[in-house]
Amino acid sequence: MADNIATLELPGNDSIELPIKEGTAGFDVIDISKLGSKGYFTFDPGFLATGSCESAITYIDGEQGVLLHRGYPIDQLAVESDYLDLCYLLLYGELPNKAEYENFVYTVKTHTMVNEQLASFFRGFRRDAHPMAMLCGVTGALSAFYQDSLDVNDERHREIAAYRLVSKMPTIAAMCYKYSIGQPFVYPRNELSYAGNFLSMMFGVPCEEYKVNPIVERAMDRIFILHADHEQNASTSTVRLAGSSGANPFACIAAGIASLWGPAHGGANEACLNMLEEIGSVDRIPEFIARAKDKEDPFRLMGFGHRVYKNFDPRAKVMRETCHEVLAELKVNDPLLDVAMELERIALEDEYFVSKKLYPNVDFYSGIIMKAIGIPTSMFTVLFALARTVGWIAHWKEMLDQPGHKISRPRQLYTGDPKRDFIDKDKRD
Structure with missing residues (x-):
């Protein structure tokens, strides 16, 4: 439902009015679906500022650390x-x-x-x-x-x-x-x-x-x-x-x-375990903490902070409690789990991490739990896919249930050669 109108001023052309849509929560959205008929489209690498669909399944407020399902x-x-x-x-x-x-x-x-x-x-x-x-x-x-x-x-x-x-x-x-x-x-x-x-x-x-x-x-x-x-x-x-x-x-x-x-998506908890293996022991943690704070050092602590959540990952709160329950129950003797628990303590107390809100996220705790249970790191993303299947299906069904859905066809900003004439093989330099 459009309550307001945004006006786009284009050089040498009449202005274009674009409806502003309001959801039940979150940001308002400028509807640019008719912009193409005017000879324009938007440029948004990674679709970070583009709403690709209407959905009633999940809502995230990254600033407030909120995740709602229905x-x-x-x-x-x-x-x-x-x-x-x-x-x-x-x-x-x-x-x-x-x-x-x-x-x-x-x-x-x-x-x-x-x-x-x-x-x-x-x-x-x-x-x-x-x-x-x-x-x-x-x-x-x-x-x-x-x-x-x-x-x-x-x-x-x-x-x-x-x-x-x-x-x-x-x-x-x-x-x-x-x-x-x-x-x-x-x-x-x-x-x-x-x-x-x-x-x-x-x-x-x-x-x-x-x-x-x-x-x-x-x-x-x-x-x-x-x-x-x-x-x-x-x-x-x-x-x-x-x-x-x-x-x-x-x-x-x-x-x-x-x-x-892809490692940038489902491989986060596996990357976290690989980082713990690189650290190796509790006595080496100060060295890696110092490296994490050094802007010139490419090393980054995996499993801390989140691209979406600018506050505490709401899933991590539950996973943290569960993690400690599992470790207490299984009494696993593993040096890497000792490293993980010490890293957690530092991240929750150290001013550097607290000020930057680099709290342990869900991948940090789920990786520790799966390792303690005995699941190899090669299976971590498989379990992620298992769990996410229902979410994928829900979105797939929702899309097909919506009237007038169309085949997706993103556009591009072409930066190649303009039109040129073909040259015969014998005449090419």
């Missing part, structure tokens, strides 16, 4: 809810009542198995293939196994695809891990929770029963909750971009996984 604060959801409760909320817009929740959980749990031929598909990968390479390839290949839910114009097909992806992603993620270490695949167990089932498929073996630690189970569930959606980030925008062409849902999610794989 209006509910992330800290409330992480503490009071569970991952499948949040999945329903993201997909349908409202929290489920008891009957809706039980039906949703039952449907997800009874569709966790994958086609047995998918195991053969895995054998086409090298043993040392990165788990993200396998996840990306296998997810895209699901369109060859589930051809009865590929019509993106059919609302029922979209819903079936959504359920299948949420249900089967933990199974596929665990298969990526098992294949990479040479262990047999472990089938899902429907009596377990979503997080508990994933842990069972990750760490269980056919020769003995795997018992889920409830503290670890809750921590994994919170990791899933805190990574479920984060507005129009690179991977979510990629899913929307792919989906705008009418591509099938499995291909769109595979595209999102490929985008998430």
Whole structure:
């Protein structure tokens, strides 16, 4: 809804009136969609000042450290809810009542198995293939196994695809891990929770029963909750971009996984663990703290501060408490975890970090938790993709549900050669 008008003055031309749209929260947005018909378009590398869509799913206020899913604060959801409760909320817009929740959980749990031929598909990968390479390839290949839910114009097909992806992603993620270490695949167990089932498929073996630690189970569930959606980030925008062409849902999610794989996006917690390994021991921390404060030194502390949040990352508050619960429960003796805890103490007390609001973020704590649980760093981004799948699907469905959606077609500022005549090979210098 346009309440105001912005006027754009162009040299040698009449002024152009542009509607200003207001959302339910956040910044007002200048609607420039008609600017192209006037012979102009905007230049915004990285789309940092461009609203690419209307969405009612997630709202972020980076200045205030606020993250809302369908209006509910992330800290409330992480503490009071569970991952499948949040999945329903993201997909349908409202929290489920008891009957809706039980039906949703039952449907997800009874569709966790994958086609047995998918195991053969895995054998086409090298043993040392990165788990993200396998996840990306296998997810895209699901369109060859589930051809009865590929019509993106059919609302029922979209819903079936959504359920299948949420249900089967933990199974596929665990298969990526098992294949990479040479262990047999472990089938899902429907009596377990979503997080508990994933842990069972990750760490269980056919020769003995795997018992889920409830503290670890809750921590994994919170990791899933805190990574479920984060507005129009690179991977979510990629899913929307792919989906705008009418591509099938499995291909769109595979595209999102490929985008998430980039170290600037989904690899942050892995980069944090690599940094801890570089530091190595608690007695070397002062050296690296000094380097982090030196503007001339390229070294940066990973896992501190956030591009979006200019205050404390609201997800980190919950993850910090969970991190300490897991470390206390497992009593892991690992020098790198000692380094992490000392870095956390310094970041929360040192005037340099406090003044610049370089607080530990969600990637810092989730990386520590996953290492303590025994998840290798190569699987960190896989777990991120597992958790984010529901957010991707929610945005994909929302886009297709909106009337008049169009294929995305960004413009460019051309800086190449102007038109020139072709020269025959024999006449070229």
